[in-house]
Amino acid sequence: MEISLPKTSNAEAISRPAEIHTCAPGECLHEAGDCGLAWRVVSGAIRLDSIEDEAQASSFAGLAIPGDIVGAESLLLGRCTFRATALTLTELAPWPGEVQPQPWQVLQVLAQTEQRAAKTIALRAGQAVDRVRRLVNLMVQPGSGNLLAVLPSLRDMADITALTFETVSRSLSELQRRGLLEPEGQRRGRGKKTSRCHVLAR
């Protein structure tokens, strides 16, 4: 049971391009503890990390894809709980439009957040190939009729699925071998990279 955002929200944000914030892959939207703002993911994907130890050790804490809200807790606490990093090229719109969100709006975000958390938890169970497949399906661009998925780096996918990046690489090759995935373009090279692929079967 997916939560459908009111149809005005996306269109409204897109009609105010000046307020759209863009994050490149690997770019940090805000650190944990920052006095940040809340954003709605318009396109792309964001990973959240919690800083546990004093030794700056961080661990994957959550995923945000189009429609999700990032940093809503800063409206209450004044600071962000997690570090937010862009997994792919990501567009963000400020949230909420008004100064104070309405209760039903926050409830909606809460419902969506629980749904996303459930999916994220599910990404860490089962065989490696299945986990990667489910993650790739999550990364499919909404509205792309031909099911184009923009994939994060192997390390990010490994953190999300609780696998190693070698296993993720092998899983992607396996999916390709099975004819479920068709890569588009290259992924190698220096700097934070994302790759694209066509999902041939969900």
Add this chain to the structure above:
Amino acid sequence: MEISLPKTSNAEAISRPAEIHTCAPGECLHEAGDCGLAWRVVSGAIRLDSIEDEAQASSFAGLAIPGDIVGAESLLLGRCTFRATALTLTELAPWPGEVQPQPWQVLQVLAQTEQRAAKTIALRAGQAVDRVRRLVNLMVQPGSGNLLAVLPSLRDMADITALTFETVSRSLSELQRRGLLEPEGQRRGRGKKTSRCHVLAR
């Protein structure tokens, strides 16, 4: 950074014992799709499951421990998204006290939910013994000075940690062998069981 609930909330609920609802281990608070209410966990623990397929296949979707809210989405959607089942003997108080929750209250629940989701996600990474140890630490009764933990059944712990119940059993034995855990009472027998153990070192 833990979210501390306002100190009135717990005391308020406990001072209205007539409204406290109790769930035995294994008991279902509400099914997915039910027209349920929202509850705050006072003591014990709740597991959430999402029903994915039409074949009634369900998968672990989340955890709620004292202080967390279960079923808040029903205030918006009218029905519950997940099935909620008690892992141990659980006390629940209706939420919110008033008819309509205030925005800051929902934001607080949202922040707490994100925190819990991050912890739950972390329970599915790392070596088996560490996962089980972290789960046991989560199950420690708040306020119990001697760190008494009430553990769910092996199957529930296996679902939560994405291990098998055999591996969970072996991990608990290993923790006991290392002197980190001291069991209290028996766990075998018919029906839904919970066991108690003393956590000797966090």
Add this chain to the structure above:
DNA sequence: CGTCTGCTTGATGAGGCTCAAGATCAGTGG
């Protein structure tokens, strides 16, 4: 060009899954 970063692939071993047998305890019915 060298370096750096990220991706691919191989070899090897260990950790956890699977299957299996037995133990323990609570109900149930005779």
Add this chain to the structure above:
DNA sequence: CCACTGATCTTGAGCCTCATCAAGCAGACG
């Protein structure tokens, strides 16, 4: 009162998936 059933937990043996270590490749950048 006791055998039986049903449910959970424990432990063992063997195998398989995946982590680990390693080497090499491809592209970006100075």
